[in-house]
């Protein structure tokens with residue numbers, strides 16, 4: 253079953269079939285990316301604007317690369333140079349760019365719900381490239397694609413997500429999708445980094461790093477977003493954090509056979525994850541995530557474009 | 563001039579009676595089952611004749627933000643909701659922290675003459691939280707109580723002084739109960755819904771901590787504390803405890819807090835964004851229980867107009883607050899229909915108790931000798947609350963364009979008809 257919506261705002265509402273449809277479509281684009289001429293014409297003549305109201309070089313470059321390989325005109329807009337700083341509202345900014353006949357907006361925004369808000373008031377397709385603490389669907393899709401490639405399946409796997417769950421839209425998107433796909437999800441981190449009502453996710457919350465790693469097929473480390481801690485102190489020091497919540501080679505031994513380690517990047521080496529894990533090709537699939545990111549974003553842009561034209 | 567309201571059911575806090583109301587000048591002169599000759603005759607067959615509603619918590623944005631509402635449009639909105647007495651909060655620009663602003667507000671309301679406007683003065687000068695205002699002077703000018711509403715009085719010493727000093731003038735302090743040091747940047751109730759939406763939460767403890775402090779300060783000072791817009795179950799538990807121990811404490815609940823839960827926010831609708839925020843379903847039930855049992859003294863709207871442009875933004879950036887005056891009657895009647903409260907209790911919550919708390923001896927009851935402030939209410943009328951009916955300059959109500967049941971069809975202020983529902987009576 254295909255994906256029939258105008259926008260991609262999050263994974264919470266998506267069916268299993270819809271999620272798998274994105275993953276299988278991405279596989280074809282991955283093959284293309286590995287060929288000599290990495291280009292198709294499926295978005296030829298279309299305009300994709302990367303509207304980034306929050307900095308993220310890697311996500312923007314990934315979307316830009318994907319859009320260009322599909323033959324679209326990809327334009328980058330970032331808030332630092334924007335009218336948003338002159339007091340223009342988000343919707344006015346979007347409507348202005350829409351008037352330039354934009355087909356797809358890739359929207360990154362610091363406020364939760366911003367993508368849905370824009371989607372409700374724009375005829376263009378909206379891809380949520382991360383909104384506040386809410387969702388980051390393409391990152392979760394590329395995580396799932398990477399897991400599927402390495403483990404050969406998704407259903408029945410046990411995944412542990414470790415770190416700052418509260419501030420992580422990546423975790424939220426992954427949790428919803430993984431539960432839909434029949435995966436077991438465990439969470440771990442300092443209690444100060446857990447959402448107060450974490451039980452709404454229906455995941456087991458672990459008490460120790462050992463409990464978290466034990467029995468896991470996939471270990472998903474989150475980045476400690478030191479810039480997001482706005483005054484409160486979720487942990488006393490990075491030294492203590494790495495001791496109790498960091499991933500080392502020794503700890504990985506507790507996992508199920510052939511575990512893989514994911515990280516959305518950029519990495520704080522020695523804080524949430526040690527270099528010996530990052531550099532270990534047996535377990536680390538971090539660069540595969542980056543590679544798959546382009547394929548996933550191509551699949552998403554291509555599918556939304558088809559929906560728009562049909 | 564003589565006015566007769568005939569064939570209605572008069573509802574008072576202590577009972578109901580089918581009788582006619584005779585008004586001469588500003589005053590109710592007789593309650594009778596006889597037909598009386600009058601200059602103006604209002605047939606209230608099938609209607610409820612209630613004392614004019616007293617809303618202890620409104621924001622008229624005047625002076626300073628008259629584009630949202632002003633004393634005139636606020637007055638018109640009030641009487642369209644059956645409300646004849648309003649207490650506007652002091653968070654105007656400039657802040658109502660001195661007698662001259664209080665006087666100006668009252669004068670403007672008198673000029674239009676639709677309602678009695680009883681201003682609430684600030685607790686502290688300029689809302690700065692340190693020096694208390696000239697309460698005596700402001701009371702002389704017409705202020706009735708004191709609150710830095712919108713902001714809590716964070717210093718316990720200052721709150722103590724305010725309670726002690728206001729007690730000397732037989733007045734009281736209204737607490738906007740919030741411990742702002744607990745969870746900054748919160749935009750909705752902290753709960754499963756905020757976790758799903760990725761919005762920063764305000765735990766109900768943020769309110770409860772402040773309620774606990776203020777009830778203890780009322781105990782210390784023997785002053786009277788009134789807790790504004792209670793939203794959480796534990797706040798009510800604390801208030802119940804304080805009252806059992808003889809502390810002079812009263813409280814109000816806003817209609818939205820007994821009508822909606824935080825699950826209404828699942829679509830990021832900014833019209834449901836308010837402070838204190840919509841809480842869990844359990845809290846909503848607790849509000850209803852408090853209204854039923856008698857623990858809650860007052861229903862007050864916290865009518866908070868905002869311009870559409872200000873609400874039409876990302877959720878985090880939208881201001882807190884919704885309209886309330888014209889939806890007070892239908893939302894409260896819904897509780898009556900649900901069997902939570904009786905019509906008598908409705909009058910107690912919306913008129914009799916506010917009159918008692920505010921020492922307004924001539925209001926809050928339909929009886930001989932009382933001021934003829936009267937709301938004639940049709941409990942069964944269904945209608946769409948649309949932009950034509952809405953009298954506020956603002957439109958920020960989640961109930962706009964919804965079908966509602968029950969409304970004030972005629973409102974009398976001091977014996978004069980000041981509102982007539984379109985196409986009714």
Ligand SMILES: [Zn+2]
Nearest residue numbers: 711712738790
């Ligand atoms: Zn308040």
